[in-house]
Amino acid sequence: MRECAYHIVRETLEGGEHSDKLFHAYLREHPSADARQKSFLKRLSYGTIERCPELDARLREVSVLPLEKMEPSVRTVLRLAMYEIVYMDQVPVPVSCNEAAELAKRVGAGKYVSFVNGVLRNAARKREDFQIKEDKIRFCLPGELMDHLAAQYGKKTARKIGAAFLERKGTVTLHIDTNKISVEGFGRALDERGISWRPGFYMKDAILLEQTPDITSLPGFREGWFFVQDESSMLPVLCAGIRPGDLVADVCGAPGGKAMHALVRLRGQGHLITRDVSRAKTERIRENIGRLGYENVTCECRDATVEDVENCGKMDVVLADVPCSGIGIIGRKPEIKYHALEHTEELAALQQKICQAAVKLLRPGGVFLYSTCTINRRENEENVQWMEEHLGLRRESLDEFLPEVLRNKMTEQGMLQMLPGLQESDGFFVARLRRG
Numbered sequence: 001m002r003e004c005a006y007h008i009v010r011e012t013l014e015g016g017e018h019s020d021k022l023f024h025a026y027l028r029e030h031p032s033a034d035a036r037q038k039s040f041l042k043r044l045s046y047g048t049i050e051r052c053p054e055l056d057a058r059l060r061e062v063s064v065l066p067l068e069k070m071e072p073s074v075r076t077v078l079r080l081a082m083y084e085i086v087y088m089d090q091v092p093v094p095v096s097c098n099e100a101a102e103l104a105k106r107v108g109a110g111k112y113v114s115f116v117n118g119v120l121r122n123a124a125r126k127r128e129d130f131q132i133k134e135d136k137i138r139f140c141l142p143g144e145l146m147d148h149l150a151a152q153y154g155k156k157t158a159r160k161i162g163a164a165f166l167e168r169k170g171t172v173t174l175h176i177d178t179n180k181i182s183v184e185g186f187g188r189a190l191d192e193r194g195i196s197w198r199p200g201f202y203m204k205d206a207i208l209l210e211q212t213p214d215i216t217s218l219p220g221f222r223e224g225w226f227f228v229q230d231e232s233s234m235l236p237v238l239c240a241g242i243r244p245g246d247l248v249a250d251v252c253g254a255p256g257g258k259a260m261h262a263l264v265r266l267r268g269q270g271h272l273i274t275r276d277v278s279r280a281k282t283e284r285i286r287e288n289i290g291r292l293g294y295e296n297v298t299c300e301c302r303d304a305t306v307e308d309v310e311n312c313g314k315m316d317v318v319l320a321d322v323p324c325s326g327i328g329i330i331g332r333k334p335e336i337k338y339h340a341l342e343h344t345e346e347l348a349a350l351q352q353k354i355c356q357a358a359v360k361l362l363r364p365g366g367v368f369l370y371s372t373c374t375i376n377r378r379e380n381e382e383n384v385q386w387m388e389e390h391l392g393l394r395r396e397s398l399d400e401f402l403p404e405v406l407r408n409k410m411t412e413q414g415m416l417q418m419l420p421g422l423q424e425s426d427g428f429f430v431a432r433l434r435r436g
Contacts, residue, residue: 005044249315
């Protein structure tokens with residue numbers, strides 16, 4: 001398991017890969033891995049990626065060689081072992097040190113075994129003496145990102161956001177298709193299986209599972225009674241006010257959650273066109289929505305920045321859940337934080353280009369629903385202002401669509417920013433606008 005964790009961590013932190021993609025690739029390649037092995041691998045690899053700023057700070061205090069001058073293989077071995085020593089009490093420290101030395105040999109860093117042993121023995125002796133003095137280390141965020149959050153939301157809120165990113169809730173949120181079964185009925189089916197659950201915090205059609213079960217084994221999976229969707233991701237369709245009979249376009253549809261929610265709202269009437277830019281993503285949407293059994297949907301591979309002349313002026317609702325920096329979901333995908341601010345201007349330009357093409361799909365008076373999973377104002381409020389100034393759109397209040405607990409001055413003005421640590425959700429932004 002440690003060697004698999006090594007490859008996940010190294011390729012993520014040193015190679016810019018996605019941890020989820022690597023982890024699930026391992027599961028496909030090792031179908032015989034049991035639940036204990038999978039749990040150990042996930043905790044060690046994801047934990048090391050998430051806590052890397054703190055682990056590096058600890059290593060700098062106990063290593064004579066700067067981290068920047070270490071071989072990537074050595075740096076990765078030390079990070080993994082340091083995570084075990086600090087956060088995995090069930091693994092004895094001597095075992096962690098010995099396993100790190102053996103791992104170094106297996107990944108081609110055998111000549112550094114003595115160095116690895118020395119650093120880790122020193123770290124074990126001093127682990128209780130380590131003092132965290134800086135917010136960026138306490139919350140395991142790059143300094144630039146911590147400063148960015150503080151500048152946008154203030155230091156106190158930035159600390160709450162950082163702390164929320166580190167809180168692993170381990171919950172799975174199911175969106176119940178109430179056209180097929182009531183939330184209460186689905187809850188009773190879970191009770192009969194001995195599966196613990198509780199209602200969603202904000203959405204009446206949501207159920208939260210405290211543990212992470214095999215989704216395919218849950219009651220009603222084959223029948224399409226539910227799909228996995230975070231409560232914050234339910235906001236776009238909720239705030240769009242989709243009704244049976246509407247014509248709806250979902251221009252950046254992968255992996256399909258908002259398309260499925262839209263189909264539930266349409267109740268078999270009207271039509272949904274859902275799209276994404278790659279064939280792989282489009283196929284993923286088809287697979288996800290196919291289980292629900294609705295037929296009033298067209299799934300297409302199409303670039304959202306290219307104008308669709310054939311469907312111009314026809315849609316009642318357009319959903320634009322655009323590609324973004326993803327800062328709001330760092331708690332689920334920790335590697336995002338290491339590159340979150342690198343391409344914000346490019347992303348903002350892409351978002352505007354998508355919106356410029358997508359708004360032309362709307363009929364006069366149609367609703368444009370803009371959303372992101374980031375908490376960066378450059379991609380959120382500033383883009384909404386740009387749309388009002390350049391695309392002939394005007395904001396509308398969200399309050400009639402939202403539970404009372406989420407209503408505020410911002411929602412009255414047509415926008416909602418969910419912040420981890422302030423709300424029980426990922427970070428998410430929604431704006432409702434209408435074409436004149």
